[in-house]
Amino acid sequence: MATGALWLIGAGNMGGAMLRGWLASPGWARPVTVIDPHVAEVPNGVTLLRELPSGDEQPDILVLAIKPQQLGDVAPLFAAKAGAPRLLLSILAGVETTTLKNVVGADAIVRAMPNLPVSIGEGVTALYSSDADNGARSEAAGLVASLGLVEWVDDEKLFDAVTALSGCGPGFLFRFIEAMAQAGEALGLPAAQALRLATATVKGSALLAASSNEGPAVLADRVASPGGSTREGLNVLDRDEALKALMRATLLAAAERNAELAAAARSG
Numbered sequence: 001m002a003t004g005a006l007w008l009i010g011a012g013n014m015g016g017a018m019l020r021g022w023l024a025s026p027g028w029a030r031p032v033t034v035i036d037p038h039v040a041e042v043p044n045g046v047t048l049l050r051e052l053p054s055g056d057e058q059p060d061i062l063v064l065a066i067k068p069q070q071l072g073d074v075a076p077l078f079a080a081k082a083g084a085p086r087l088l089l090s091i092l093a094g095v096e097t098t099t100l101k102n103v104v105g106a107d108a109i110v111r112a113m114p115n116l117p118v119s120i121g122e123g124v125t126a127l128y129s130s131d132a133d134n135g136a137r138s139e140a141a142g143l144v145a146s147l148g149l150v151e152w153v154d155d156e157k158l159f160d161a162v163t164a165l166s167g168c169g170p171g172f173l174f175r176f177i178e179a180m181a182q183a184g185e186a187l188g189l190p191a192a193q194a195l196r197l198a199t200a201t202v203k204g205s206a207l208l209a210a211s212s213n214e215g216p217a218v219l220a221d222r223v224a225s226p227g228g229s230t231r232e233g234l235n236v237l238d239r240d241e242a243l244k245a246l247m248r249a250t251l252l253a254a255a256e257r258n259a260e261l262a263a264a265a266r267s268g
């Protein structure tokens with residue numbers, strides 16, 4: 001297991017989730033420094049700094065996990081440094097490689113789009129790099145492998161799409177669970193019980209879909225006996241492609257926002 005120092009700039013919702021995932025992964029051996037002016041505490045063994053150290057010291061791996069709108073705050077600190085990290089892993093939605101190269105630099109830059117379940121090793125991390133060699137690519141992939149599924153994206157233009165799907169996706173699914181539970185409640189179930197049923201149903205269905213050789217359309221048909229109640233419910237979701245149209249509009253709105261964030265970061 002690699003042992004070079006890792007600096008994590010920003011340990012909020014997502015940086016914190018990655019940190020928890022890494023520290024829980026077997027054999028994790030890198031010394032970690034969190035740089036965050038606001039985070040209340042960090043796990044045992046992790047160093048906390050309130051700002052990027054001045055001077056030319058650089059880590060082996062720098063993980064950038066601030067908000068895209070906060071990039072301008074750290075830019076002058078990086079500009080003042082003579083060197084650059086060996087590998088930069090940026091999880092900033094929308095912010096492109098060219099912008100990262102201008103602001104931070106690094107021998108190799110890899111964009112990563114994780115999602116919140118990385119904190120329990122069940123996440124998805126999409127990766128893209130225009131300049132990393134095979135060694136740096138496998139190092140980046142190895143870094144996130146313990147956090148769940150890893151998928152490379154070949155074209156940076158598709159990064160906004162994976163961000164909308166798997167990066168934002170947990171947010172949409174949490175909303176779905178909430179809506180399903182509330183619908184159960186409207187049919188008379190106690191709220192807490194409805195939430196338990198909805199959460200376990202989504203979990204079990206996702207596990208089954210992930211382990212099955214059959215696609216979700218076939219699996220849905222397995223639940224829907226002809227003339228039965230599931231079919232009546234599916235008819236509501238399928239009428240005028242109601243659910244599909246809603247998901248298309250949802251992902252499009254998220255992808256368009258990523259493109260706006262990229263444009264803002266480009267213009268500094």
Ligand SMILES: NC(=O)C1=CN([C@@H]2O[C@H](COP(=O)(O)OP(=O)(O)OC[C@H]3O[C@@H](n4cnc5c(N)ncnc54)[C@H](O)[C@@H]3O)[C@@H](O)[C@H]2O)C=CC1
Nearest residue numbers: 010011012013014035036038065066067068073092093114
């Ligand atoms: N929340 C999510 O599910 C996902 C977020 N992302 C990306 O992760 C990044 C962070 O998002 P969240 O964690 O949700 O935001 P957040 O607001 O929870 O975390 C940002 C952290 O950065 C810290 N910070 C602010 N200014 C700083 C500075 N100058 N130096 C060091 N740290 C600073 C804040 O104190 C905070 O702890 C964003 O770029 C977002 O696009 C990517 C995938 C999923």
Ligand SMILES: O=C(O)[C@@H]1CCC=N1
Nearest residue numbers: 093163164167168169
């Ligand atoms: O909402 C956001 O901007 C970030 C990007 C992916 C998930 N959360």
